[in-house]
Amino acid sequence: MYGLEAFSHVDTWVSLLTLTLMEIVLGIDNIIFISIMVNRLPVAEQKRGRTIGLLLALVFRIGLLLSISWIVSLRAALFTLTLPWLSAPFPVSGRDLILLAGGLFLIYKSTTEIHTKLQGEEELAQMGGNATKALSQVILQIIIIDLVFSFDSILTAVGLVDNVLVMMIAVVVSMGIMLAFSGVVADFVNRHPTVKMLALSFLIMIGMMLVMEAAHQHLDKGYLYFAMAFSLLVEMLNIRLRRKAKAPPVHGR
Template identity: 70%
Template sequence: MFDFSIFSSAQAWVSLLTLTFMEIVLGIDNIIFISIVVNRLDPVQQKRGRTIGLMLALLIRIGLLMSISWIVGLKAPLFTLDVPWASHEFGVTGRDIILFLGGLFLLGKSTTEIHTKLQGEEEDAGGNKVYSSMGRIIFQIVLIDIVFSFDSILTAVGLVDSVLIMIMAVILSMGVMLAFSGMISDFVNRNPTIKMLALSFLIMIGVMLVMEAFHKEIEKGYIYFAMFFSLIVELLNMRLRKKTPPVQLRESQFD
């Protein structure tokens, strides 16, 4: 079914390494989302939830790669609308609908998580934290995996022509993400400010998806640079907070 002889050329290996790196970069937002929603599970189930989530993402992406003609077909207009900001009729595609719904879901989920963090975790009558079910969390992961997979697949199609290279790049990138997902998840959940920053990133990505659905393209390099810069600043703040001793208030002269 696949022609493995293409790996006899150096170009194929360069394409594989380049695409693998791109898939890892594009998968960062997926890891952040999975890390945050999996925290809703009982601690003993969180590792299993992360593994299932990333394995489902792998299967979804491979399945979509095997249906590239269908993916490309989603860029064809399903119907057109007459909108004031466009000089011509606005063609609504299947990809637009998926990105729009995925962006709204991401915005809603991230906003809800921020609200929960500010108001406090939900507790039962005994004061214990209420955990979500595995099925509910996996369902949310599958929804967002589908949305993020479209971005990943379209990037792969634009870089290489071989489906075999695309599939191998996805498998390698998922292997890397699976190896580091636990460490990233623990780090995010251990540091409340990092978690809030991660949720802000997801809101920004949700806005980007909605704008892409309306054919307002945003250069992703700017988005990732903003995320990286904000993360570096927060890491420096965390380091400074560890080194700076707490402020000691002087006693009042009137005491």
């Protein structure tokens, strides 16, 4: 069942709902990265930067879905490493190289962003204050990380569903939801510096996870996302506590 007739079965709708939710969860880190990157832009350009970033992610994912046979072929070994400290030959595939490059890039960008925040430097000033140049540089960085996140997302989709039409609908719906709420997420992250630092720390963890995946060390992403959710819950309690501490005391009559 690969055509429209597949939607007459309940299993197809269950798969569509499951995959859509999975795509939204996997897209959270993408939204966070885009939100932090576009924060360097002038306020008037930030919404445009987020929209371009998420639309590019949608285009990349649709393009990868149309190239599933190529995606599957990336799992094949390109060459084999034989090193003294390895107990057995280590096959390296195209998937491994993409995940390794993306993970290292994510670790580098998140670490430099943390350093910038700690130093109190303005990234826009480092870019020379040229808004057009700043937008083009931010979009270029978003394109790089979008490719990695899109690749990881499509690999997950291929493992869950075998109907390309269902995959495309799930990707479009999840991207539409993320685009609708990206501004809310970005405003919340930018209003709370501690949340931004927490998000950058988790982006480093995601980068490390991608590097480990490239080294054939599989990690259950559920543990990572649970840790993110738990840490965010604790931070919400801290934010509420800080608000109560700043509120004027209420005196009884």
